[in-house]
Structure formats: C-alpha cells, structure tokens
Amino acid sequence: MDAALECVLRQADNALVLGHRLSEWCGVGPVLEEDIALANTALDLIGQAKLWLEYAAEVQGAGRTADDLAFRRDVYDFKNALLVELPNGDFGQTLLREFFFDAFHLPWLQALTASPDARVAEVAAKSAKEAAYHLERSAETVIALGDGTDESHARMAAALAYLWPYTGELMVDDAVDLGQDAMPLPSSIRPAWDTTVNAVLAEAMLTRPDSDFAHTGGRSGVRHTEHLGHMLAQMQFLPRAYPTATW
Amino acid sequence: MVTPAPLTPDQVWAWLEDVPDPEIPVISVVDLGVIRGVDVDGWAVTVTITPTYSGCPAMGVIAMDIELALAKRGAQDVRIATQLAPPWTTDWMSPQGLAKLEGYGIAPPRAAGGPDRCPHCRSQDVERISQFGSTACKAQWRCRACLEPFDYFKCI
Numbered sequence: 214m215d216a217a218l219e220c221v222l223r224q225a226d227n228a229l230v231l232g233h234r235l236s237e238w239c240g241v242g243p244v245l246e247e248d249i250a251l252a253n254t255a256l257d258l259i260g261q262a263k264l265w266l267e268y269a270a271e272v273q274g275a276g277r278t279a280d281d282l283a284f285r286r287d288v289y290d291f292k293n294a295l296l297v298e299l300p301n302g303d304f305g306q307t308l309l310r311e312f313f314f315d316a317f318h319l320p321w322l323q324a325l326t327a328s329p330d331a332r333v334a335e336v337a338a339k340s341a342k343e344a345a346y347h348l349e350r351s352a353e354t355v356i357a358l359g360d361g362t363d364e365s366h367a368r369m370a371a372a373l374a375y376l377w378p379y380t381g382e383l384m385v386d387d388a389v390d391l392g393q394d395a396m397p398l399p400s401s402i403r404p405a406w407d408t409t410v411n412a413v414l415a416e417a418m419l420t421r422p423d424s425d426f427a428h429t430g431g432r433s434g435v436r437h438t439e440h441l442g443h444m445l446a447q448m449q450f451l452p453r454a455y456p457t458a459t460w
Numbered sequence: 461m462v463t464p465a466p467l468t469p470d471q472v473w474a475w476l477e478d479v480p481d482p483e484i485p486v487i488s489v490v491d492l493g494v495i496r497g498v499d500v501d502g503w504a505v506t507v508t509i510t511p512t513y514s515g516c517p518a519m520g521v522i523a524m525d526i527e528l529a530l531a532k533r534g535a536q537d538v539r540i541a542t543q544l545a546p547p548w549t550t551d552w553m554s555p556q557g558l559a560k561l562e563g564y565g566i567a568p569p570r571a572a573g574g575p576d577r578c579p580h581c582r583s584q585d586v587e588r589i590s591q592f593g594s595t596a597c598k599a600q601w602r603c604r605a606c607l608e609p610f611d612y613f614k615c616i
C-alpha cells in the first residue's frame with residue numbers, strides 16, 4: 214500500500230476505533246455529565262474519522278466511500294494503534310487510555326497543521342481544536358481519580374500497569390512513516406508526550422512505570438489484539454447484514 | 461411578462477438570516493458564523509458552509525434547511541459546498557447572535573474560557589459542572605446565586 218494512503222488511514226482508524234470504544238459508554242456512564250462528555254468526545258472523534266476517511270477514499274481512488282472504508286474492511290486492514298482498541302475496562306481505565314491518546318493526539322495534530330499536504334493540514338487544524346478540549350478533560354479526570362479515594366487510586370494504578378505497554382506504539386517510527394513526507398515522524402512527539410504525561414501522573418499520585426517496552430502491530434495492521442475483531446463485529450454488523458440500509 | 465431581476469448575494473444573505481440553527485433556533489445560521497460564502501449565477505446559488513465541530517450532526521440538517529429555504533424563495537439549482545479551512549471559530553458568531561444566546565439562557569462564548577455571569581440572574585458567582593453539554597458546542601455550568609444550571613457556548 215502507498216505510504217501516503219497508509220498514513221491517512223492511521224489517523225482515520227485511531228479516531229474511528231477510539232470513537233467507537235467511547236460510544237460504548239453511551240447510556241451507561243457513571244453519572245449523566247460523564248455519560249454526555251464521553252458521547253461528545255466520541256462524536257468529535259467519529260467526525261474526525263469521517264474527514265480522514267473521505268480523504269483516504271480520494272487518495273485510494275478506487276471508487277470507495279468513507280462508509281465503505283469504515284464498515285467493509287477487516288481487522289488486518291485497520292491501521293490504528295493497539296492502545297485505542299483495548300476494551301474500556303472501568304471508567305478510570307477508559308479515561309486513562311483517553312488521556313494517553315490525547316497527550317499524543319494534540320501535539321501530533323498541531324504538527325500536522327504544517328504538513329505540505331494541504332488537506333492533511335486542514336483536517337488537522339479542525340481536529341486540533343477538539344483535541345485540546347479532550348486533553349483538558351481527560352487530564353483533569355485522571356488527576357481527580359488518581360488523587361482520589363483509596364479505591365479510585367488503586368483502580369488507576371491497575372489501569373496504568375495494564376495500559377502502559379500499549380502507549381509506546383503511538384511514537385515508534387516504522388518504514389511507512391519514513392517512506393513519506395506529508396507527516397512528521399511520530400517519534401518527534403515523544404518529548405511533548407513525556408512532559409504532559411509526567412506532569413499529570415505526578416499530580417495524580419501515580420508512578421510512571423520504568424519499562425519502555427511497547428507492544429506494536431496495530432499501526433502496521435499485522436498483529437492486532439483479539440479485541441478489535443469483537444469490536445468490529447458489533448460496529449460493522451448493520452451495514453454488512455443490510456448492505457442497502459440507509460438512514 | 462416581466463423577467464425577474466437576477467438574484468443578488470445580498471438577497472440570499474438576507475434569506476439566510478431567516479434560517480434558524482436547528483439546535484439553537486433563536487439564532488440563525490448566519491449568526492452562527494457557518495456561512496462562508498454565497499455565489500450567485502442568475503437564480504442558481506452556491507452556499508459555502510463550514511462545520512462547527514467535526515462530528516456535529518446538525519450540519520446535515522443545516523444544509524437541508526438552507527436548500528429548502530432558498531428553493532422556497534425561488535432560487536434554482538441550490539448547491540451546498542463544504543469548506544474546512546480555516547476552521548470555524550466562535551469569533552465568527554455575530555454580536556446580535558451572542559446577545560440572542562444570552563437572552564435564550566445560553567451563556568455566550570468568551571475568550572477567557574468560561575462565562576462571566578449567569579444568563580438568568582446575571583450573578584457572577586458561577587461554577588463549571590462539566591466541560592461537555594447537550595451538544596458538541598456547549599458545556600454545563602451552574603449559578604451559585606440562583607442555583608440554576610445553564611449551558612455555556614464553548615469558545616473555540
């Protein structure tokens with residue numbers, strides 16, 4: 214696959230998969246305000262996914278639509294980082310995953326606004342405004358829960374241990390990143406991510422793990438977790454079962 | 461038989477002033493700042509709009525409402541174009557739109573990042589409940605004086 218197309222799909226799939234995961238909270242959030250906040254964040258991300266997928270479909274030039282790309286690709290065609298496909302777990306785990314992603318997403322989108330590809334720069338500029346709100350909220354919530362009760366702290370520490378090995382993939386460069394010039398190298402975001410994450414974890418009374426081991430295989434598509442297939446089965450069921458359905 | 465005079469962009473802008481935002485009907489789509497251009501060729505019209513938020517579900521309804529409103533006035537071949545850049549900002553909302561928002565009970569956006577007073581009783585003793593609200597463009601706040609919750613239109 215063309216490296217430029219693959220890079221656009223990576224943006225789209227991160228937003229789509231995380232957006233779908235967050236939408237799973239709709240109607241079951243711990244309190245109404247959080248339920249609404251999760252649904253709104255999901256909506257922003259799914260909107261961003263649509264913008265990226267429309268562009269991916271144009272770059273691909275095979276007559277497919279954004280919907281085709283969202284609903285008619287299989288697990289190994291998805292190019293999202295493993296972090297975003299992990300199950301929601303409890304509310305704290307969901308917000309910590311969101312925070313780790315947001316801490317990458319905002320500086321990444323800001324860097325993309327300088328892309329020589331005008332369309333990439335446009336979509337990034339639009340998305341960055343939304344990502345700034347997401348990061349503000351997920352950081353605040355992580356601090357409130359980490360520095361909260363004994364139970365909320367223990368749950369956040371467990372979520373941290375579980376999620377940490379999945380954060381590194383966001384900022385590991387591979388051949389696709391090196392083979393194109395529309396987007397900067399993901400590794401260039403590492404200093405900004407470290408600064409944000411270190412500050413928030415410290416305020417949340419959580420200890421940053423020592424290990425920098427990173428599970429990979431999501432961005433390349435070669436080794437997704439078992440969870441993505443289950444998620445897609447739900448997300449893609451309707452358009453696959455009823456191909457002519459419209460709404 | 462009199463041939464109708466060609467349509468002017470000003471006329472179309474005036475008609476658009478009557479198209480309400482589907483979620484906050486007290487302001488128009490012009491007040492909202494989403495209309496980025498009007499091109500007229502005879503009685504054919506192209507209206508360029510920009511989305512407020514990437515996933516805002518109102519954008520489809522706004523496009524349809526504009527088409528219907530202009531068609532009803534006699535415009536033919538109404539086209540809606542979408543433009544992403546520069547991204548929408550609350551700075552593009554009209555001054556009368558901001559005033560109408562407050563009259564409707566929604567605190568208007570402020571660069572400071574929060575409302576300066578309660579839209580109901582005007583007290584400045586307000587606190588944030590949640591960064592997100594009933595739609596993508598709003599946050600939830602509460603007044604400590606009159607105890608009423610209210611929506612704040614986020615500044616982006």
Ligand SMILES: [Zn+2]
Nearest residue numbers: 578581603606
């Ligand atoms: Zn009040």
